[in-house]
Amino acid sequence: MAAKARTTHHSLFSLLGVLLLVPIVTLGGGADGGVVGSPSRCPRIPSMTAQQACSDVSGTQHMLELCLRTLRRGVPVPVPVTRHAAVAVRGALDAYAATVAAATSLLDGGAVPADDERAAFGNCMVGYGSARVAMARVADDLRLVAAGGGGGCDDDRAAELKAGYTAGLRGMDGCTRGMLDYPASPLYARNLADRNMTLLAALLCSLVP
Numbered sequence: 095m096a097a098k099a100r101t102t103h104h105s106l107f108s109l110l111g112v113l114l115l116v117p118i119v120t121l122g123g124g125a126d127g128g129v130v131g132s133p134s135r136c137p138r139i140p141s142m143t144a145q146q147a148c149s150d151v152s153g154t155q156h157m158l159e160l161c162l163r164t165l166r167r168g169v170p171v172p173v174p175v176t177r178h179a180a181v182a183v184r185g186a187l188d189a190y191a192a193t194v195a196a197a198t199s200l201l202d203g204g205a206v207p208a209d210d211e212r213a214a215f216g217n218c219m220v221g222y223g224s225a226r227v228a229m230a231r232v233a234d235d236l237r238l239v240a241a242g243g244g245g246g247c248d249d250d251r252a253a254e255l256k257a258g259y260t261a262g263l264r265g266m267d268g269c270t271r272g273m274l275d276y277p278a279s280p281l282y283a284r285n286l287a288d289r290n291m292t293l294l295a296a297l298l299c300s301l302v303p
């Protein structure tokens with residue numbers, strides 16, 4: 095009887111040990127980027143100056159200027175590319191908020207009397223809503239990557255980042271499509287600028303390994 099109790103106790107203890115150890119081993123593997131001697135599962139985040147990052151990702155003079163303007167507040171020393179990407183993502187989120195506020199005041203002020211154009215505005219608000227959610231997720235992912243470990247070097251992280259900024263671009267494009275009939279609208283112009291800002295954020299995110 096006593097022997098059986100001892101065995102049960104021992105088994106429970108082993109089970110508890112296993113349950114406690116599994117997460118520790120998992121976290122340990124994530125935090126230090128893998129066992130010494132094996133290839134690191136956590137890619138090293140490269141550091142660059144804003145100037146380097148901007149000339150790496152910009153295909154046009156306009157994009158280069160937008161990039162430098164966006165990252166200018168940073169110090170002129172190399173910083174992890176996650177930092178540059180995060181600044182641009184923050185810039186995109188701020189731009190969405192300003193555009194949604196501007197569109198709302200145009201609608202509320204009676205500046206958009208035609209039903210069709212009001213519908214296009216409504217369509218834009220849907221696109222901006224999904225872009226905001228997607229880019230907020232990108233910002234969270236960048237924070238995890240920058241912190242390293244804690245799941246930061248999940249294999250899916252890069253794919254998740256990409257899915258996030260792709261959804262952000264899709265939200266902007268959804269608005270553009272509906273506004274093509276209203277090129278004179280201030281919302282049309284704002285949306286093209288916000289689309290560029292989203293693209294800049296996406297390009298800087300693509301520097302994150």
Ligand SMILES: *[C@@H]1O[C@H](CO)[C@@H](O)[C@H](O)[C@H]1NC(C)=O
Binds near residue numbers: 290
């Ligand atoms: C967006 O970027 C493109 C190319 O980089 C540029 O030609 C265009 O003028 C920009 N549009 C706005 C509204 O900033």
